Amino acid sequence: MVRKDNLLKSGSLGVGVTLAPPLIIEPLGSKKDYIVMGNKSVNLSTVTYALEEILKLPKDRVITVRVKAKEYLKIGYGYGLSAAITLGAAAINMVLNKDLMVSKGFKVSLNEAGKVAHISEIVNQTGYGDLMAEMHGGGLVVRVKEGGPGYGVVDKIPVSSSIKVITAHLKRPKHTKVMLNEMGRRGIELGLKYFNEFMKDPSIETFSRLAHDFSLETGLMTLEEDLKIKESLRDLLSSSGVLGYFIKKSLLVVVAEEQVVNDVTYALLKNFGHAYVFNLYFGSTYMVV
Amino acid sequence: MVRKDNLLKSGSLGVGVTLAPPLIIEPLGSKKDYIVMGNKSVNLSTVTYALEEILKLPKDRVITVRVKAKEYLKIGYGYGLSAAITLGAAAINMVLNKDLMVSKGFKVSLNEAGKVAHISEIVNQTGYGDLMAEMHGGGLVVRVKEGGPGYGVVDKIPVSSSIKVITAHLKRPKHTKVMLNEMGRRGIELGLKYFNEFMKDPSIETFSRLAHDFSLETGLMTLEEDLKIKESLRDLLSSSGVLGYFIKKSLLVVVAEEQVVNDVTYALLKNFGHAYVFNLYFGSTYMVV
Incomplete structure (x- = not known):
């Protein structure tokens, strides 16, 4: 794990597996909560930080996201859900607030949402690698150079199905x-x-x-x-x-x-x-x- | 398009779309041809160069690949098949000749196969960007930094399904x-x-x-x-x-x-x-x- 002044160059080397089925994250419109999972509202410091501190979205512009996942997939257990949900929440909020985002100098793309999620994970000390592995996928995923989207490098090792x-x-x-x-x-x-x-x-x-x-x-x-x-x-x-x-x-x-x-x-x-x-x-x- | 001494840092910036269904490339065992497409053998300078010049595979170790694609998908028309087939042929030949590859100092992974295909495309002047766009996919794909796997950076722009x-x-x-x-x-x-x-x-x-x-x-x-x-x-x-x-x-x-x-x-x-x-x-x- 390497932490540099440029948080996008910070991260870790590592190896992991990406599991099926993939998480599906959908917009739910503007509601009180930021995340809904299995009809329950969920709090994730990384999502709050990403939307409020990095994207600086006014509360009335935040789009709630619904996370569709099997009920046994729990946050904080080690499945990497936190990184995935933060990415999904950042991406959905950037896409559906595109004009506002652009006026604030943000670009709207998968990598740009990934940068927001990566920085939020590092600031909140919740992860240094899940995000990049999940963005690239591929079964057996190696982070061969640390860093977020545009900086880190991910490789995929062949695995039997x-x-x-x-x-x-x-x-x-x-x-x-x-x-x-x-x-x-x-x-x-x-x-x-x-x-x-x-x-x-x-x-x-x-x-x-x-x-x-x-x-x-x-x-x-x-x-x-x-x-x-x-x-x-x-x-x-x-x-x-x-x-x-x-x-x-x-x-x-x-x-x-x-x-x-x-x-x-x-x-x-x-x-x-x-x-x-x-x-x-x-x-x-x-x-x- | 930028060409540098390090061919892995060479490439182009650009934007393109990735189309479905994806090409499927399978090993066919050791045969006379390098590529079979719709029961016909096909010659691709990029594949020959990748296998013979870069990987230096003895001819009796070359694994023929079968390309499964709709019959209207023709090589050289602009669909980016050449890059995809070169990547597939390099990957299959590296994976199925792993011991030989490792003894020659190669690593076996998707990025390493991609590097072989990227270099072959540049040396043969057949393309400067299709490969990276296809490896990352994502619908509307932008090459925001030129270069092959590990060097170039690709981003994905949201598109309606x-x-x-x-x-x-x-x-x-x-x-x-x-x-x-x-x-x-x-x-x-x-x-x-x-x-x-x-x-x-x-x-x-x-x-x-x-x-x-x-x-x-x-x-x-x-x-x-x-x-x-x-x-x-x-x-x-x-x-x-x-x-x-x-x-x-x-x-x-x-x-x-x-x-x-x-x-x-x-x-x-x-x-x-x-x-x-x-x-x-x-x-x-x-x-x-």
């Missing part, structure tokens, strides 16, 4: 801000070490293996958790259908081949009471008006 | 190389003038209007052609359902709202004997193995 991701929610939310502060310089150094290791042989197998070791070495996954998960997936790990597992914030993430998805799901159901299966999303973010 | 593109094939192929040589410095200056004009108010309406004026001022569209097309679309232009028309290589391109597509198609059928209707493609290029 038979790869699935199965998640379970762990009951101990850790906010990105807390995590980043706790980890400090050591987290940054560890991150760079693992990133360089990944780049020696970029693949979904390498990612799955290193993400496990990274979450263990940083303490994002405790040794107890590792043993418990390893035990519950034992037969599947030895059959090598499971490529790996790791913890991101409150998420247990298992990367597996199609043919063992049912077995992994069953094992997670037994141990955590629930499990969610995802395909990779190979597309990118786009705007249709 | 009701916008359609209708093409007709004019019987006078002009190859990019010939065109670039003919236009020389004047073409570059005109291009930059129109690009800057577009950036003052980026939208599909601005694009459609300026692309017309650009193709007329550069001579890509003659005054006679302009009058003939204007005459055939007369009623539609005044109803403002047609946003504009222009000529790119051998293509007459009409940008229009959904509700006048049938009328435009009929007018082109009457005047050119054929017409092809496209949606915009909002996705990006991706690799699934």
